[in-house]
Amino acid sequence: MEKTFLKTSRLNQFLETLRLFGELHGPTVSESGVHRFSQLHDPAELQLDYRRTQIPPKKYLLPFREEILHYASGSYSEGYAGAGDLVLFGVHSCDLEGIAYLDRVFLAEPVDTGYATRRSRLTLIGISCEPDDFCFCTEGMESSSCDLFLDAVADGFHLSSHSARGTALLTAAEQLLEEGPPPVPRPSGPRLLPQDPQLRFSEHPLWRKFASTCVSCGACSVCCPTCYCFDVREYPSLSGGGTRIREWDNCLFASHGEVAGANLRPDRLDRLRYRFLHKYCGFTPLQGVTSCVGCGRCKEVCPVGIDLRELTAPPEREER
Ligand code: SF4
Ligand code: SF4
Structure with missing residues (x-):
């Protein structure tokens, strides 16, 4: 049996391993009580029981405001502020699907240079969630629109890789993983699709x-x-x-x-x-x-x- 189970007690060590792949961000809560994605300086800042952040992860790929061109007399330079490698941890399936949607738009020809650069440097780690009354996604479905997905169970997480980068993450965290109980299939919820x-x-x-x-x-x-x-x-x-x-x-x-x-x-x-x-x-x-x-x-x-x-x-x- 493959070693793909991470005990909750080893989550903090796992987060430290993720830092090898880029600046680590995840769901946190602001001083005013708003859930948001921000840099994780300390694992204690992580808010894994969040339902949704106020602003979705699109902010990492499409900054609210960016300079795309600077020009002076006789010369110009393209803006697109360089982004470093970033690991976004704890993204729910709906937000992963949101990023997959943006990929269809901004990575299709003509490719958006700034988006493509930031996207190539973004490692996505998804996590399962518990829907509330506002949700109407295909609830409980594991999303493959990420590099690695964590399916939460009672005392840990089942990890599944969905890209070469995800496999590299699994390899880097090998010492923390063990064989676990088989994952329990989650029911799929209804998708909002007007019939007419x-x-x-x-x-x-x-x-x-x-x-x-x-x-x-x-x-x-x-x-x-x-x-x-x-x-x-x-x-x-x-x-x-x-x-x-x-x-x-x-x-x-x-x-x-x-x-x-x-x-x-x-x-x-x-x-x-x-x-x-x-x-x-x-x-x-x-x-x-x-x-x-x-x-x-x-x-x-x-x-x-x-x-x-x-x-x-x-x-x-x-x-x-
Ligand atoms: S639908 Fe609601 S949130 Fe949207 S613009 Fe109107 S009042 Fe604002
Ligand atoms: S429920 Fe649909 S329309 Fe409303 S914010 Fe989420 S993705 Fe956008």
């Missing part, structure tokens, strides 16, 4: 209901592991040079639809519908997957409690 997009996404009264309370704060997009809209801004300097900045944008903002003096989505209802159309009807025919991984963040952060799971409920009759 035309019905759900046409003039459905749900849109008016959502738009009547949405405050266009954009939080649902900021926290979404698959939302990647960005804006590119130019900041020329009086001395003749300048910088080009790429930063997160947000399709819930009125400015997002502005093109050449016109606004393609001036109404809140249009913007809400646009976001969900993209999630469930836009990307799906192209790649065969929806761009929602069921992490539940958007429902949790929405100040007015808008819940896109209502889209899968039987349609309400319109009141006359």
Whole structure:
């Protein structure tokens, strides 16, 4: 039998081994009580019982703001701040799927240089989780979109490798591993897949209901592991040079639809519908997957409690 079982008592040693592969980050909690991914200076900072971080791991691959070009008179240089090797530990399956989704977008031709560089230096260690009421992923499913996955059981973790880097991690940690009990299969949960997009996404009264309370704060997009809209801004300097900045944008903002003096989505209802159309009807025919991984963040952060799971409920009759 293969030695792929890590006792909980050896987790701290395992984390030290991971540091050989890059700067170690994982789920922690901020002073204000917000769960986040950040550098793990001490294993005691690790919050393995977290449900979801406020900001997903996309922040490691798509910085909120980055300089992508710097130019001066007669010369220019591309920005893309160099990232070192980074090991992200304790990522749940939904967030791993979120990164797999971003890979489809940013590693397809034309490849995004900055994303590709950061992605190549990122080692992903997934971990199983316990869903709460906000989750609607394929719960309990082990994700293969990582280098190594830890399936938690009573007194330890079953480790499985999903890449050459994952196998190298297993080899480096060999002394800490032992034979363990066979893993217990986890049940798969339902995936949010509207069965009839035309019905759900046409003039459905749900849109008016959502738009009547949405405050266009954009939080649902900021926290979404698959939302990647960005804006590119130019900041020329009086001395003749300048910088080009790429930063997160947000399709819930009125400015997002502005093109050449016109606004393609001036109404809140249009913007809400646009976001969900993209999630469930836009990307799906192209790649065969929806761009929602069921992490539940958007429902949790929405100040007015808008819940896109209502889209899968039987349609309400319109009141006359
Ligand atoms: S749409 Fe909501 S539930 Fe789906 S991936 Fe984005 S934040 Fe998570
Ligand atoms: S978080 Fe809620 S209120 Fe804010 S933009 Fe999204 S749907 Fe609207």
